Amino acid sequence: MNLVWQRFTLSYLPLKEYLATSYLHRLVGLLHSWRQSSFFIQQGDIIATALLSLVYAFAPFVSSSLIGLLLIACVGFWLLLTLSDEPAIARASLFTPIHLLVFFYWVIAAVATALSPVKKAALNDLLTLTLYLLLFALCARVLRSPRLRSWVITLYLHVSLIVSIYGLRQWFFGATALATWVDPESPLSKTTRVYSYLGNPNLLAGYLLPAVVLSLVAVFAWRSWIKKALALTMVIVNSACLVLTFSRGGWIGLLLAILTVMALLVYWWSVQMPPFWRTWSLPIILGGLLGILVLAVIFVEPVRLRVFSIFADRQDSSNNFRRNVWDAVFEMIGDRPIIGIGPGHNSFNKVYPLYQHPRYTALSAYSIFLEVAVETGFIGLACFLWLIIVTFNSAFLQIRRLRLSRSVEGFWLIGAFASVLGMLAHGTVDTIWFRPEVNSLWWFMVALIASYWRPLNQNQSSEQNSPDPEPAAN
DSSP: OHHHHHHHTTSSOOHHHHHHTOTGGGGTTTTHHHHHHOHHHHTHHHHHHHHHHHHHHHTTTSOHHHHHHHHHHHHHHHHHHHHTSSOGGGGGGGSOHHHHHHHHHHHHHHHHHHTOTTHHHHHHHHHHHHHHHHHHHHHHHHTTSHHHHHHHHHHHHHHHHHHHHHHHHHHHHOOOOOSSOSOTTSTTTTSOOOOGGGTOHHHHHHHHHHHHHHHHHHHHHOOSHHHHHHHHHHHHHHHHHHHTTTOHHHHHHHHHHHHHHHHHHHHHHGGGSOHHHHHHHHHHHHHHHHHHHHHHHHHOHHHHHHHHHHTOGGGSHHHHHHHHHHHHHHHHHHHSTTTOSOSSHHHHHHHGGGTOOTTOOOSSOSSHHHHHHHHHHHHHHHHHHHHHHHHHHHHHHHHHHHHHHTOTHHHHHHHHHHHHHHHHHHHTTOSGGGSHHHHHHHHHHHHHHHTTOOOOOHHHHHHHTSSOOOOOOO
16 A cells, blocks of 8 residues: 555656656756856756746736747746756656656646637637746755755745735725625625735635745744744734634634644654644644634634634535535536536636626636636646645655754745645635645645655665654663
8 A cells, every 4th residue: 555655646657767768857957068067057946046036026916928028038938947957867856756647737737728618718828837937946956055945035025024014004094895705685795805916815825835934944944033923923914914814714714724833843853742742732722723723713703704614615605605606616617527518717708608606796716726727627736636635745754854854944845735725625625726826835835845846766765755754862
């Protein structure tokens, strides 16, 4: 069974042997001789970091069109770096099992585009998907450097702090709702839902979720007390702003992400803990968080109303809207279950009106997994789920490796693991995952996990995948 799991999760994958026989990968290094004489390309990773910094610095504040231009610049520079890189086999560690499954997913999306009933719209969205997947490739390359990794993460955390401060200002001074996200008949119709610079509270929650998690692990990853105080401030401000979006999906994602961080931190320190705390620390933390949640539900009326609305089924207008959209989406999947209608919201917008219930227009399926099934069928959904499983498995294996050396870099990996899980939870019931501000962060988190990957031989793979290998206490 252990061997089956290793093969399924690609824990031991002979990438060097594969790359040695890959015609496509032989393109890597075509311009290597030019790189050796070019000062510009020799500073490639620093320039790539600057381009990524522009993407994550401007994402909350500018239009999707400008983000698209920045993504095109990133992709163009990634191609230049790849073609001028060192010989393919020498750089095999840049290609991971996560990269392989991302490529498989792109191939499935391309086939779905070719077979789409709305080929023009699907082709346009396939190009957009390609930009995000190559953004992942560039991020995974740059983030292998601890110094560059720290820079990009720190930049994102500072930008998110600015976004959160403006969101808190809206809470204290009021903000006009820019869309119909509040039911006028709801008891919460007069409650301010902050949206900061992003224009939508659910989108803001999706953007801030990784910021809360990364700022939490920064408390442990950053060395000086001043930096730790800054990280703690970021945790408080980002968490408060996310809670004040009153996004139920955001709350669910945040709760799951925080629980995941706590579980992984307990695992990280468990070797150094006395037996009592090794056994009871996680239940105590879990009980404390649930206690805080129960108190908030009991004593804070807006929170109570919002939480209870989750279980109101169709009696809540937002729930009813999603249920009607999902009913139509299930019909769409039933008509094209194998390969879907083609990637992207343009394809969805062309086909969905043929299935929609009256008065329930939608731009997407309001669920990551339903959207993937609609766009690429069950084949694409299976590949996407495989990608998620391999990503989590890779993250946990590398957390184990870093735990042995007590490297503080492991905290960022813990944050990425929890962020991906939280974003999936939020995206299961919302549509914001496909927006540039959030989608770019999703691939950043996946790339952050991929950047830690190290090839294993068979003996190491067997040891790393054993049920519970414990490092010796120092």
